[in-house]
Amino acid sequence: MSEVVPGVHRLAAPLGDRYVCLFLVVGSASAVVVDTGVADTPAAALAPELAALEVDASHIVITHADVDHSGGLAATRRLAPQALAVCHPLDRPLVDSVDRLLDERYRELRHDHEIDPGPEFCGWVRANDDGGTVADVVVPPAHIDLGDRRVAVLHTPGHTRGHLTVVDELTRTAIVADAVMAGAVPDAAGEPAFAPTYRYPAEYRESCAVLRRVDPERLLCSHYAVVEGRAAAAAFIDESESFALRLEREILDVLEDAARPLPAVDVITAVAPRVRTWDATMDWTLAQPVVGHLDELVLRRLARVLPGRPLTYAAAGPS
Template sequence: MLIRPGLRRIVAPLGERFVAMYLLEGSERALLFDTGITASVEETLLPHLAEIGFDLARLHWVISSHCDFDHTGGNAAIVAAAPHVELLAGELDVPLTEDLEVLIEQRYGEFRHSDGFDDPPETTAYIREAAAVAPVTRALRGGEEFDLGDRVIRVLHTPGHSDGHLALWDERNAALIIGDATLGTTVPTASGDPAFPPTYRDTDPYLATIELFRGYDAELLLTAHYPVYEDAEVGRFLDASAEYIATIDAAITDALEPEGMTTLELIHRVAARLGPWGPAAAEYLIFPMTGNLERMTARGTVCVGTRDGLRTWARA
Protein backbone atom coordinates (compact mmCIF):
# COMPACT_ATOMS: atom_id res chain seq x y z
CA MET A 1 0.00 0.00 0.00
CA LEU A 2 1.36 3.40 -1.00
CA ILE A 3 0.86 5.62 2.07
CA ARG A 4 2.62 8.77 0.88
CA PRO A 5 4.82 9.51 -2.15
CA GLY A 6 7.84 7.21 -1.93
CA LEU A 7 6.58 5.49 1.23
CA ARG A 8 5.03 2.06 0.90
CA ARG A 9 3.71 -0.29 3.62
CA ILE A 10 3.85 -3.98 2.71
CA VAL A 11 1.94 -6.25 5.10
CA ALA A 12 2.66 -9.99 5.34
CA PRO A 13 0.90 -12.69 7.39
CA LEU A 14 2.55 -13.77 10.66
CA GLY A 15 0.43 -16.54 12.13
CA GLU A 16 -2.63 -14.90 13.64
CA ARG A 17 -0.87 -11.53 13.44
CA PHE A 18 0.86 -9.59 10.63
CA VAL A 19 4.16 -7.87 10.11
CA ALA A 20 4.57 -4.64 8.14
CA MET A 21 7.67 -3.87 6.11
CA TYR A 22 8.34 -0.40 4.70
CA LEU A 23 9.85 0.55 1.34
CA LEU A 24 11.16 4.11 1.19
CA GLU A 25 11.80 4.97 -2.45
CA GLY A 26 13.47 8.13 -3.74
CA SER A 27 14.42 9.46 -7.15
CA GLU A 28 17.74 7.58 -7.09
CA ARG A 29 17.79 4.95 -4.35
CA ALA A 30 15.50 2.94 -2.06
CA LEU A 31 15.64 1.63 1.49
CA LEU A 32 13.74 -1.30 3.02
CA PHE A 33 12.92 -1.29 6.75
CA ASP A 34 12.52 -4.84 8.14
CA THR A 35 12.10 -8.13 6.30
CA GLY A 36 9.68 -10.12 8.47
CA ILE A 37 10.33 -13.86 8.18
CA THR A 38 11.51 -15.82 5.14
CA ALA A 39 7.96 -16.24 3.83
CA SER A 40 7.36 -12.49 4.20
CA VAL A 41 10.04 -11.83 1.59
CA GLU A 42 9.43 -14.79 -0.71
CA GLU A 43 5.62 -14.82 -0.67
CA THR A 44 4.67 -11.17 -0.06
CA LEU A 45 7.48 -8.64 -0.55
CA LEU A 46 9.11 -9.87 -3.76
CA PRO A 47 5.80 -10.57 -5.55
CA HIS A 48 4.56 -7.11 -4.55
CA LEU A 49 7.72 -5.42 -5.82
CA ALA A 50 7.41 -7.29 -9.11
CA GLU A 51 3.76 -6.26 -9.39
CA ILE A 52 4.56 -2.56 -9.02
CA GLY A 53 7.54 -2.83 -11.37
CA PHE A 54 10.18 -2.04 -8.76
CA ASP A 55 13.74 -2.74 -9.92
CA LEU A 56 15.69 -4.45 -7.13
CA ALA A 57 18.83 -2.74 -8.41
CA ARG A 58 17.44 0.46 -6.87
CA LEU A 59 17.37 -1.10 -3.40
CA HIS A 60 20.59 0.01 -1.71
CA TRP A 61 19.91 -0.57 2.00
CA VAL A 62 17.98 -2.97 4.19
CA ILE A 63 17.69 -1.85 7.83
CA SER A 64 16.50 -4.15 10.61
CA SER A 65 14.56 -2.23 13.23
CA HIS A 66 15.75 -4.70 15.88
CA CYS A 67 16.87 -8.26 16.47
CA ASP A 68 13.59 -10.17 16.82
CA PHE A 69 13.14 -13.02 14.33
CA ASP A 70 9.95 -11.56 12.82
CA HIS A 71 11.93 -8.48 11.76
CA THR A 72 15.20 -10.11 10.65
CA GLY A 73 14.02 -13.55 9.55
CA GLY A 74 13.72 -12.51 5.92
CA ASN A 75 17.23 -11.05 5.77
CA ALA A 76 18.80 -14.08 4.11
CA ALA A 77 15.98 -14.17 1.54
CA ILE A 78 16.35 -10.50 0.58
CA VAL A 79 20.14 -10.84 0.33
CA ALA A 80 19.65 -13.85 -1.93
CA ALA A 81 17.31 -11.83 -4.16
CA ALA A 82 19.46 -8.66 -4.09
CA PRO A 83 23.06 -9.60 -3.18
CA HIS A 84 24.26 -6.02 -3.66
CA VAL A 85 22.25 -4.59 -0.73
CA GLU A 86 23.88 -3.30 2.43
CA LEU A 87 22.34 -4.99 5.46
CA LEU A 88 22.23 -2.70 8.50
CA ALA A 89 21.21 -3.04 12.17
CA GLY A 90 21.54 -1.28 15.49
CA GLU A 91 25.02 -1.74 16.92
CA LEU A 92 23.80 -3.18 20.23
CA ASP A 93 21.55 -5.68 18.44
CA VAL A 94 24.06 -6.95 15.86
CA PRO A 95 25.05 -10.23 17.60
CA LEU A 96 21.39 -11.22 17.98
CA THR A 97 20.51 -10.03 14.47
CA GLU A 98 23.16 -12.21 12.82
CA ASP A 99 22.67 -15.44 14.77
CA LEU A 100 19.33 -17.06 15.60
CA GLU A 101 20.87 -19.26 18.27
CA VAL A 102 22.29 -16.23 20.09
CA LEU A 103 18.86 -14.58 19.81
CA ILE A 104 17.10 -17.65 21.20
CA GLU A 105 19.55 -18.07 24.05
CA GLN A 106 20.13 -14.48 25.13
CA ARG A 107 16.81 -12.76 24.39
CA TYR A 108 14.08 -15.39 24.38
CA GLY A 109 15.84 -17.50 26.99
CA GLU A 110 16.77 -14.62 29.30
CA PHE A 111 14.39 -15.73 32.07
CA ARG A 112 14.89 -19.48 31.78
CA HIS A 113 17.18 -19.92 34.77
CA SER A 114 16.41 -16.83 36.86
CA ASP A 115 12.61 -17.04 36.71
CA GLY A 116 11.60 -20.42 35.30
CA PHE A 117 10.07 -18.93 32.14
CA ASP A 118 10.89 -19.89 28.56
CA ASP A 119 9.23 -20.10 25.16
CA PRO A 120 7.46 -23.40 24.54
CA PRO A 121 9.57 -25.84 22.46
CA GLU A 122 7.19 -25.52 19.52
CA THR A 123 7.72 -21.74 19.46
CA THR A 124 11.51 -22.16 19.35
CA ALA A 125 11.14 -24.77 16.60
CA TYR A 126 8.97 -22.36 14.61
CA ILE A 127 11.56 -19.59 14.92
CA ARG A 128 14.27 -21.85 13.54
CA GLU A 129 12.03 -22.98 10.69
CA ALA A 130 10.55 -19.62 9.73
CA ALA A 131 13.59 -17.34 9.93
CA ALA A 132 16.95 -17.21 8.16
CA VAL A 133 19.27 -14.37 9.08
CA ALA A 134 22.39 -12.99 7.39
CA PRO A 135 25.60 -11.17 8.41
CA VAL A 136 25.19 -7.45 9.07
CA THR A 137 27.22 -5.29 6.73
CA ARG A 138 27.32 -2.20 8.94
CA ALA A 139 26.17 -1.31 12.46
CA LEU A 140 24.20 1.88 13.14
CA ARG A 141 24.10 3.98 16.31
CA GLY A 142 21.44 6.52 15.38
CA GLY A 143 21.99 9.86 13.69
CA GLU A 144 22.97 8.36 10.33
CA GLU A 145 21.28 9.76 7.23
CA PHE A 146 20.43 7.99 3.98
CA ASP A 147 20.06 10.03 0.80
CA LEU A 148 17.38 8.59 -1.47
CA GLY A 149 17.93 11.28 -4.09
CA ASP A 150 14.93 13.51 -3.47
CA ARG A 151 14.90 13.27 0.33
CA VAL A 152 17.03 12.18 3.27
CA ILE A 153 15.95 9.58 5.84
CA ARG A 154 17.33 9.88 9.38
CA VAL A 155 18.02 6.94 11.70
CA LEU A 156 16.98 7.20 15.36
CA HIS A 157 18.28 5.04 18.21
CA THR A 158 15.13 4.02 20.11
CA PRO A 159 15.97 1.51 22.88
CA GLY A 160 13.56 -0.05 25.36
CA HIS A 161 12.13 -3.01 23.48
CA SER A 162 15.70 -3.97 22.59
CA ASP A 163 19.01 -2.26 23.29
CA GLY A 164 19.81 -1.47 19.68
CA HIS A 165 16.32 -0.74 18.37
CA LEU A 166 16.17 1.72 15.47
CA ALA A 167 13.45 3.90 13.98
CA LEU A 168 13.35 6.14 10.90
CA TRP A 169 12.28 9.75 10.44
CA ASP A 170 10.99 10.61 6.96
CA GLU A 171 10.68 14.38 7.30
CA ARG A 172 9.16 15.04 3.90
CA ASN A 173 6.30 12.69 4.68
CA ALA A 174 6.20 13.66 8.39
CA ALA A 175 6.40 9.95 9.15
CA LEU A 176 7.98 8.09 12.06
CA ILE A 177 8.60 4.45 11.16
CA ILE A 178 9.14 2.79 14.50
CA GLY A 179 8.99 -1.01 14.24
CA ASP A 180 8.32 -2.22 17.80
CA ALA A 181 9.82 0.76 19.61
CA THR A 182 6.44 1.65 21.19
CA LEU A 183 3.87 -1.03 21.90
CA GLY A 184 0.67 0.46 23.31
CA THR A 185 -1.26 -1.68 25.80
CA THR A 186 -1.42 -4.96 23.88
CA VAL A 187 0.02 -6.49 20.73
CA PRO A 188 -2.97 -7.25 18.46
CA THR A 189 -3.89 -10.08 16.14
CA ALA A 190 -4.62 -9.26 12.49
CA SER A 191 -8.29 -8.92 13.42
CA GLY A 192 -7.45 -6.49 16.24
CA ASP A 193 -7.98 -8.83 19.18
CA PRO A 194 -5.40 -8.81 22.01
CA ALA A 195 -2.62 -11.33 21.31
CA PHE A 196 -0.10 -10.77 24.14
CA PRO A 197 1.31 -7.97 26.32
CA PRO A 198 3.55 -5.16 25.09
CA THR A 199 7.02 -6.68 25.46
CA TYR A 200 9.19 -3.68 26.18
CA ARG A 201 12.16 -4.72 28.32
CA ASP A 202 13.99 -1.68 29.79
CA THR A 203 11.57 0.81 31.24
CA ASP A 204 13.49 4.09 31.43
CA PRO A 205 14.94 3.81 27.89
CA TYR A 206 11.44 2.88 26.66
CA LEU A 207 9.98 6.01 28.24
CA ALA A 208 12.81 8.08 26.78
CA THR A 209 12.01 6.70 23.34
CA ILE A 210 8.36 7.69 23.72
CA GLU A 211 9.46 11.21 24.66
CA LEU A 212 11.80 11.29 21.67
CA PHE A 213 8.89 10.49 19.38
CA ARG A 214 6.79 13.24 20.97
CA GLY A 215 9.47 15.71 19.87
CA TYR A 216 8.74 15.09 16.20
CA ASP A 217 5.83 16.72 14.43
CA ALA A 218 4.74 13.36 13.05
CA GLU A 219 1.57 13.07 11.01
CA LEU A 220 2.11 9.33 10.62
CA LEU A 221 3.27 6.70 13.12
CA LEU A 222 4.10 3.47 11.30
CA THR A 223 4.61 0.30 13.33
CA ALA A 224 5.23 -3.35 12.51
CA HIS A 225 2.13 -4.94 14.06
CA TYR A 226 -0.45 -2.19 14.57
CA PRO A 227 -2.70 -0.10 12.29
CA VAL A 228 -1.44 3.08 10.68
CA TYR A 229 -1.75 5.95 13.16
CA GLU A 230 -2.43 9.40 11.73
CA ASP A 231 -2.59 12.90 13.17
CA ALA A 232 -4.19 12.86 16.66
CA GLU A 233 -3.94 9.06 16.78
CA VAL A 234 -0.15 9.41 16.97
CA GLY A 235 -0.26 11.19 20.31
CA ARG A 236 -2.96 8.88 21.67
CA PHE A 237 -0.87 5.79 20.93
CA LEU A 238 2.21 7.30 22.57
CA ASP A 239 0.16 8.39 25.58
CA ALA A 240 -1.34 4.90 25.98
CA SER A 241 2.14 3.35 25.77
CA ALA A 242 3.47 5.60 28.55
CA GLU A 243 0.40 5.25 30.73
CA TYR A 244 0.63 1.46 30.60
CA ILE A 245 3.98 1.64 32.39
CA ALA A 246 2.25 3.41 35.28
CA THR A 247 -0.50 0.78 35.22
CA ILE A 248 2.09 -1.98 35.65
CA ASP A 249 3.79 -0.04 38.47
CA ALA A 250 0.50 0.28 40.33
CA ALA A 251 -0.33 -3.40 39.91
CA ILE A 252 3.11 -4.43 41.21
CA THR A 253 2.89 -2.08 44.19
CA ASP A 254 -0.53 -3.42 45.20
CA ALA A 255 0.41 -7.09 44.79
CA LEU A 256 3.91 -7.35 46.27
CA GLU A 257 4.30 -8.84 49.74
CA PRO A 258 7.15 -8.46 52.26
CA GLU A 259 8.21 -12.12 52.07
CA GLY A 260 8.82 -12.06 48.33
CA MET A 261 7.22 -13.57 45.23
CA THR A 262 8.71 -15.10 42.11
CA THR A 263 8.13 -13.20 38.88
CA LEU A 264 5.61 -15.73 37.61
CA GLU A 265 3.74 -15.73 40.92
CA LEU A 266 3.48 -11.97 40.68
CA ILE A 267 2.36 -12.12 37.04
CA HIS A 268 -0.37 -14.65 37.82
CA ARG A 269 -1.65 -12.40 40.60
CA VAL A 270 -1.91 -9.23 38.48
CA ALA A 271 -2.42 -10.47 34.90
CA ALA A 272 -6.19 -10.00 34.85
CA ARG A 273 -5.70 -6.38 35.88
CA LEU A 274 -3.21 -5.70 33.08
CA GLY A 275 -4.92 -7.23 30.06
CA PRO A 276 -7.40 -9.72 28.62
CA TRP A 277 -4.93 -12.41 27.54
CA GLY A 278 -5.05 -16.09 28.36
CA PRO A 279 -2.64 -17.52 30.96
CA ALA A 280 0.10 -18.57 28.50
CA ALA A 281 0.12 -15.22 26.67
CA ALA A 282 -0.05 -13.30 29.95
CA GLU A 283 3.24 -14.83 31.09
CA TYR A 284 4.98 -12.65 28.48
CA LEU A 285 4.34 -9.84 30.95
CA ILE A 286 7.68 -11.04 32.29
CA PHE A 287 9.40 -8.66 29.85
CA PRO A 288 7.79 -5.33 30.87
CA MET A 289 7.26 -6.31 34.50
CA THR A 290 10.93 -7.21 34.92
CA GLY A 291 11.87 -3.82 33.51
CA ASN A 292 9.58 -2.06 35.97
CA LEU A 293 10.73 -4.23 38.88
CA GLU A 294 14.38 -3.51 38.12
CA ARG A 295 13.63 0.20 38.06
CA MET A 296 11.78 -0.05 41.39
CA THR A 297 14.72 -1.97 42.84
CA ALA A 298 17.11 0.76 41.73
CA ARG A 299 14.87 3.29 43.47
CA GLY A 300 14.88 1.30 46.69
CA THR A 301 11.18 0.40 46.80
CA VAL A 302 11.64 -3.29 45.90
CA CYS A 303 14.10 -5.90 47.18
CA VAL A 304 15.43 -8.87 45.20
CA GLY A 305 15.96 -12.32 46.74
CA THR A 306 15.89 -16.00 45.80
CA ARG A 307 13.75 -19.00 46.62
CA ASP A 308 14.47 -22.52 45.36
CA GLY A 309 16.86 -21.08 42.79
CA LEU A 310 14.38 -18.55 41.38
CA ARG A 311 14.46 -14.78 41.71
CA THR A 312 11.96 -13.18 44.09
CA TRP A 313 10.70 -9.64 44.56
CA ALA A 314 9.45 -8.08 47.78
CA ARG A 315 8.38 -4.72 49.11
CA ALA A 316 11.32 -2.87 50.61
Protein backbone atom coordinates in the same frame (compact mmCIF):
# COMPACT_ATOMS: atom_id res chain seq x y z
CA MET B 1 1.52 -2.88 -2.24
CA SER B 2 -0.03 -0.30 0.07
CA GLU B 3 1.38 3.16 -0.54
CA VAL B 4 0.49 4.94 2.67
CA VAL B 5 1.74 8.28 1.40
CA PRO B 6 3.75 8.98 -1.76
CA GLY B 7 6.98 7.01 -1.58
CA VAL B 8 6.23 5.17 1.69
CA HIS B 9 4.93 1.64 1.33
CA ARG B 10 3.60 -0.82 3.91
CA LEU B 11 3.72 -4.53 3.06
CA ALA B 12 1.69 -6.75 5.38
CA ALA B 13 2.31 -10.51 5.49
CA PRO B 14 0.63 -13.26 7.56
CA LEU B 15 2.22 -14.20 10.90
CA GLY B 16 0.04 -16.86 12.46
CA ASP B 17 -3.16 -15.18 13.65
CA ARG B 18 -1.44 -11.79 13.31
CA TYR B 19 0.49 -10.05 10.57
CA VAL B 20 3.91 -8.46 10.27
CA CYS B 21 4.73 -5.43 8.15
CA LEU B 22 7.76 -4.66 6.03
CA PHE B 23 8.26 -1.14 4.73
CA LEU B 24 9.78 0.56 1.70
CA VAL B 25 10.74 4.22 1.47
CA VAL B 26 11.36 5.09 -2.17
CA GLY B 27 13.22 8.16 -3.37
CA SER B 28 14.36 9.39 -6.76
CA ALA B 29 17.83 7.85 -6.42
CA SER B 30 17.37 4.80 -4.17
CA ALA B 31 15.11 3.07 -1.68
CA VAL B 32 15.30 1.70 1.85
CA VAL B 33 13.83 -1.61 2.97
CA VAL B 34 12.82 -1.62 6.63
CA ASP B 35 12.71 -5.12 8.19
CA THR B 36 12.45 -8.47 6.43
CA GLY B 37 9.79 -10.53 8.23
CA VAL B 38 10.37 -14.25 8.72
CA ALA B 39 12.15 -16.58 6.32
CA ASP B 40 9.36 -16.87 3.75
CA THR B 41 8.14 -13.26 3.92
CA PRO B 42 10.52 -11.67 1.38
CA ALA B 43 9.55 -14.00 -1.47
CA ALA B 44 5.84 -13.56 -0.80
CA ALA B 45 5.61 -9.86 0.06
CA LEU B 46 8.79 -8.07 -0.95
CA ALA B 47 10.06 -9.61 -4.21
CA PRO B 48 7.35 -8.23 -6.53
CA GLU B 49 7.58 -4.77 -5.01
CA LEU B 50 11.35 -4.56 -5.36
CA ALA B 51 11.07 -5.77 -8.96
CA ALA B 52 8.60 -2.98 -9.72
CA LEU B 53 10.83 -0.19 -8.38
CA GLU B 54 12.56 2.12 -10.83
CA VAL B 55 15.49 2.50 -8.41
CA ASP B 56 17.58 -0.01 -6.47
CA ALA B 57 17.41 -0.35 -2.71
CA SER B 58 20.55 1.10 -1.15
CA HIS B 59 19.89 -0.08 2.41
CA ILE B 60 18.12 -2.79 4.38
CA VAL B 61 17.48 -1.54 7.91
CA ILE B 62 16.68 -4.13 10.57
CA THR B 63 14.86 -2.30 13.34
CA HIS B 64 15.67 -4.86 16.03
CA ALA B 65 16.54 -8.42 16.94
CA ASP B 66 13.35 -10.46 16.63
CA VAL B 67 12.84 -13.31 14.21
CA ASP B 68 9.75 -11.69 12.66
CA HIS B 69 11.87 -8.64 11.79
CA SER B 70 15.18 -10.19 10.75
CA GLY B 71 14.33 -13.83 9.94
CA GLY B 72 14.15 -13.14 6.20
CA LEU B 73 17.40 -11.20 6.02
CA ALA B 74 19.32 -13.61 3.80
CA ALA B 75 16.43 -13.77 1.33
CA THR B 76 16.13 -9.99 1.27
CA ARG B 77 19.85 -9.58 0.65
CA ARG B 78 19.51 -11.91 -2.34
CA LEU B 79 16.63 -9.81 -3.66
CA ALA B 80 18.63 -6.58 -3.19
CA PRO B 81 22.29 -7.63 -3.45
CA GLN B 82 23.48 -4.04 -3.86
CA ALA B 83 21.85 -2.92 -0.59
CA LEU B 84 23.79 -2.46 2.63
CA ALA B 85 22.11 -4.40 5.45
CA VAL B 86 22.43 -2.66 8.82
CA CYS B 87 21.11 -2.70 12.37
CA HIS B 88 22.08 -1.09 15.70
CA PRO B 89 25.35 -2.40 17.19
CA LEU B 90 23.59 -3.41 20.43
CA ASP B 91 21.30 -5.81 18.55
CA ARG B 92 23.76 -7.06 15.94
CA PRO B 93 24.95 -10.18 17.82
CA LEU B 94 21.35 -11.39 18.09
CA VAL B 95 20.40 -10.41 14.54
CA ASP B 96 23.42 -12.32 13.22
CA SER B 97 22.93 -15.49 15.27
CA VAL B 98 19.68 -17.34 15.93
CA ASP B 99 21.47 -19.24 18.70
CA ARG B 100 22.24 -16.01 20.52
CA LEU B 101 18.75 -14.66 19.80
CA LEU B 102 17.26 -17.68 21.52
CA ASP B 103 19.74 -17.77 24.37
CA GLU B 104 19.96 -14.07 25.19
CA ARG B 105 16.49 -12.82 24.30
CA TYR B 106 13.80 -15.49 24.09
CA ARG B 107 15.24 -17.76 26.79
CA GLU B 108 16.93 -15.02 28.81
CA LEU B 109 14.68 -15.44 31.85
CA ARG B 110 15.14 -19.17 32.33
CA HIS B 111 18.12 -18.91 34.70
CA ASP B 112 17.01 -16.30 37.24
CA HIS B 113 13.26 -16.68 36.91
CA GLU B 114 12.59 -20.21 35.62
CA ILE B 115 10.58 -18.73 32.74
CA ASP B 116 11.25 -20.49 29.45
CA PRO B 117 9.17 -20.45 26.23
CA GLY B 118 9.71 -24.16 25.59
CA PRO B 119 10.91 -26.31 22.67
CA GLU B 120 7.94 -25.72 20.37
CA PHE B 121 8.52 -21.96 20.30
CA CYS B 122 12.28 -22.38 19.93
CA GLY B 123 11.71 -24.73 17.01
CA TRP B 124 9.43 -22.18 15.38
CA VAL B 125 12.10 -19.49 15.75
CA ARG B 126 14.75 -21.68 14.13
CA ALA B 127 12.42 -22.64 11.29
CA ASN B 128 11.65 -19.00 10.55
CA ASP B 129 15.21 -17.66 10.54
CA ASP B 130 17.08 -18.01 7.24
CA GLY B 131 20.55 -17.41 8.67
CA GLY B 132 21.04 -13.92 7.29
CA THR B 133 23.46 -11.42 8.78
CA VAL B 134 23.93 -7.67 8.47
CA ALA B 135 26.96 -6.18 6.73
CA ASP B 136 27.41 -3.19 9.01
CA VAL B 137 25.89 -1.23 11.89
CA VAL B 138 24.28 2.19 12.04
CA VAL B 139 24.83 4.46 15.03
CA PRO B 140 21.98 6.95 15.43
CA PRO B 141 21.22 9.67 14.84
CA ALA B 142 21.99 8.98 11.20
CA HIS B 143 20.53 9.82 7.80
CA ILE B 144 20.18 7.96 4.52
CA ASP B 145 19.92 10.06 1.36
CA LEU B 146 17.45 8.74 -1.21
CA GLY B 147 17.71 11.60 -3.70
CA ASP B 148 14.61 13.74 -3.37
CA ARG B 149 14.16 12.75 0.27
CA ARG B 150 16.11 11.39 3.17
CA VAL B 151 15.27 9.22 6.13
CA ALA B 152 16.47 9.68 9.69
CA VAL B 153 17.49 6.65 11.75
CA LEU B 154 16.82 7.10 15.48
CA HIS B 155 17.62 4.97 18.52
CA THR B 156 14.35 4.00 20.25
CA PRO B 157 15.23 1.21 22.71
CA GLY B 158 12.95 -0.48 25.22
CA HIS B 159 11.60 -3.43 23.29
CA THR B 160 15.26 -4.31 22.71
CA ARG B 161 18.46 -2.44 23.58
CA GLY B 162 19.16 -1.51 19.97
CA HIS B 163 15.71 -0.85 18.53
CA LEU B 164 15.67 1.64 15.64
CA THR B 165 12.99 3.92 14.23
CA VAL B 166 13.16 5.14 10.62
CA VAL B 167 11.57 8.53 9.87
CA ASP B 168 10.79 9.71 6.36
CA GLU B 169 11.46 13.41 6.75
CA LEU B 170 9.53 14.44 3.63
CA THR B 171 6.18 13.07 4.85
CA ARG B 172 6.97 13.02 8.60
CA THR B 173 6.18 9.31 8.68
CA ALA B 174 7.73 7.40 11.59
CA ILE B 175 8.30 3.70 10.96
CA VAL B 176 8.43 2.67 14.60
CA ALA B 177 8.17 -1.15 14.22
CA ASP B 178 7.85 -2.31 17.89
CA ALA B 179 9.29 0.80 19.55
CA VAL B 180 5.88 1.63 21.03
CA MET B 181 3.10 -0.94 21.52
CA ALA B 182 0.13 0.91 23.06
CA GLY B 183 -1.78 -1.22 25.60
CA ALA B 184 -1.72 -4.55 23.76
CA VAL B 185 -0.46 -6.20 20.59
CA PRO B 186 -3.42 -6.95 18.30
CA ASP B 187 -4.32 -9.97 16.20
CA ALA B 188 -5.10 -9.65 12.49
CA ALA B 189 -8.65 -8.54 13.29
CA GLY B 190 -7.38 -5.77 15.54
CA GLU B 191 -8.41 -7.42 18.82
CA PRO B 192 -5.93 -7.52 21.74
CA ALA B 193 -3.77 -10.64 21.39
CA PHE B 194 -1.15 -10.21 24.12
CA ALA B 195 0.76 -7.77 26.30
CA PRO B 196 3.12 -5.04 25.06
CA THR B 197 6.46 -6.86 25.10
CA TYR B 198 8.92 -4.14 25.99
CA ARG B 199 11.84 -5.33 28.11
CA TYR B 200 13.52 -2.16 29.42
CA PRO B 201 10.95 0.25 30.93
CA ALA B 202 13.17 3.30 31.47
CA GLU B 203 14.44 3.17 27.88
CA TYR B 204 10.89 2.53 26.65
CA ARG B 205 9.64 5.68 28.35
CA GLU B 206 12.55 7.69 26.94
CA SER B 207 11.76 6.40 23.46
CA CYS B 208 8.21 7.69 23.91
CA ALA B 209 9.75 11.10 24.63
CA VAL B 210 11.97 10.83 21.53
CA LEU B 211 8.95 10.09 19.35
CA ARG B 212 7.00 12.97 20.86
CA ARG B 213 9.81 15.30 19.83
CA VAL B 214 9.61 13.93 16.29
CA ASP B 215 5.88 14.82 16.31
CA PRO B 216 5.10 12.54 13.34
CA GLU B 217 2.14 12.86 11.01
CA ARG B 218 1.67 9.09 11.23
CA LEU B 219 3.09 5.97 12.85
CA LEU B 220 3.78 2.77 10.96
CA CYS B 221 4.00 -0.13 13.40
CA SER B 222 4.83 -3.72 12.56
CA HIS B 223 1.65 -5.34 13.90
CA TYR B 224 -0.91 -2.53 14.01
CA ALA B 225 -3.03 -0.62 11.53
CA VAL B 226 -1.63 2.68 10.28
CA VAL B 227 -1.90 5.34 12.98
CA GLU B 228 -2.85 8.36 10.90
CA GLY B 229 -2.64 11.99 11.99
CA ARG B 230 -0.56 13.84 14.55
CA ALA B 231 -3.21 13.63 17.26
CA ALA B 232 -3.68 9.88 16.81
CA ALA B 233 0.08 9.31 16.75
CA ALA B 234 0.51 11.32 19.95
CA ALA B 235 -2.32 9.37 21.60
CA PHE B 236 -0.72 6.03 20.63
CA ILE B 237 2.60 7.12 22.15
CA ASP B 238 0.81 8.34 25.28
CA GLU B 239 -1.04 5.04 25.61
CA SER B 240 2.25 3.16 25.34
CA GLU B 241 3.79 5.14 28.18
CA SER B 242 0.60 5.05 30.25
CA PHE B 243 0.47 1.27 30.12
CA ALA B 244 4.07 1.06 31.35
CA LEU B 245 3.38 3.47 34.20
CA ARG B 246 0.22 1.60 35.17
CA LEU B 247 1.98 -1.77 35.13
CA GLU B 248 4.71 -0.37 37.37
CA ARG B 249 2.14 0.88 39.89
CA GLU B 250 0.35 -2.46 39.92
CA ILE B 251 3.62 -4.33 40.50
CA LEU B 252 4.46 -2.07 43.43
CA ASP B 253 0.99 -2.62 44.89
CA VAL B 254 1.37 -6.40 44.56
CA LEU B 255 4.76 -6.36 46.29
CA GLU B 256 3.49 -4.12 49.09
CA ASP B 257 0.47 -6.36 49.72
CA ALA B 258 2.38 -9.64 49.57
CA ALA B 259 2.96 -11.57 52.78
CA ARG B 260 6.22 -12.98 51.45
CA PRO B 261 8.77 -12.26 48.71
CA LEU B 262 7.41 -13.25 45.32
CA PRO B 263 9.06 -14.77 42.24
CA ALA B 264 8.39 -13.05 38.94
CA VAL B 265 5.87 -15.71 37.87
CA ASP B 266 3.73 -14.91 40.91
CA VAL B 267 3.96 -11.19 40.24
CA ILE B 268 2.79 -11.84 36.67
CA THR B 269 -0.15 -13.91 37.94
CA ALA B 270 -1.15 -11.17 40.38
CA VAL B 271 -0.88 -8.16 38.06
CA ALA B 272 -2.28 -9.71 34.88
CA PRO B 273 -5.99 -9.41 35.81
CA ARG B 274 -5.41 -5.74 36.66
CA VAL B 275 -3.98 -4.77 33.26
CA ARG B 276 -5.05 -7.34 30.68
CA THR B 277 -7.31 -6.68 27.72
CA TRP B 278 -6.19 -9.93 26.04
CA ASP B 279 -7.22 -13.51 26.79
CA ALA B 280 -5.90 -14.82 30.10
CA THR B 281 -4.08 -17.65 28.32
CA MET B 282 -1.63 -15.02 27.03
CA ASP B 283 -0.75 -13.56 30.43
CA TRP B 284 2.69 -15.17 30.13
CA THR B 285 3.55 -12.47 27.56
CA LEU B 286 3.87 -10.08 30.51
CA ALA B 287 7.12 -11.82 31.46
CA GLN B 288 9.50 -9.39 29.76
CA PRO B 289 7.84 -6.15 30.90
CA VAL B 290 7.24 -7.42 34.45
CA VAL B 291 10.85 -8.56 34.89
CA GLY B 292 12.00 -5.29 33.33
CA HIS B 293 9.99 -3.31 35.85
CA LEU B 294 11.20 -5.46 38.75
CA ASP B 295 14.81 -4.87 37.70
CA GLU B 296 14.22 -1.12 37.48
CA LEU B 297 12.36 -0.93 40.79
CA VAL B 298 15.31 -2.61 42.49
CA LEU B 299 17.70 -0.10 40.91
CA ARG B 300 15.49 2.74 42.14
CA ARG B 301 15.37 1.14 45.60
CA LEU B 302 11.60 0.83 45.48
CA ALA B 303 11.89 -2.95 45.68
CA ARG B 304 14.50 -5.45 46.81
CA VAL B 305 15.59 -8.72 45.27
CA LEU B 306 16.43 -11.82 47.28
CA PRO B 307 18.92 -14.40 45.99
CA GLY B 308 17.92 -17.92 45.08
CA ARG B 309 16.44 -19.79 42.17
CA PRO B 310 14.16 -18.27 41.17
CA LEU B 311 14.89 -14.76 42.37
CA THR B 312 12.19 -13.30 44.59
CA TYR B 313 11.12 -9.71 45.13
CA ALA B 314 9.69 -7.68 48.00
CA ALA B 315 8.72 -4.09 48.59
CA ALA B 316 11.63 -1.99 49.78
CA GLY B 317 9.91 -1.03 53.01
CA PRO B 318 10.73 2.05 55.09
CA SER B 319 14.25 3.36 54.70
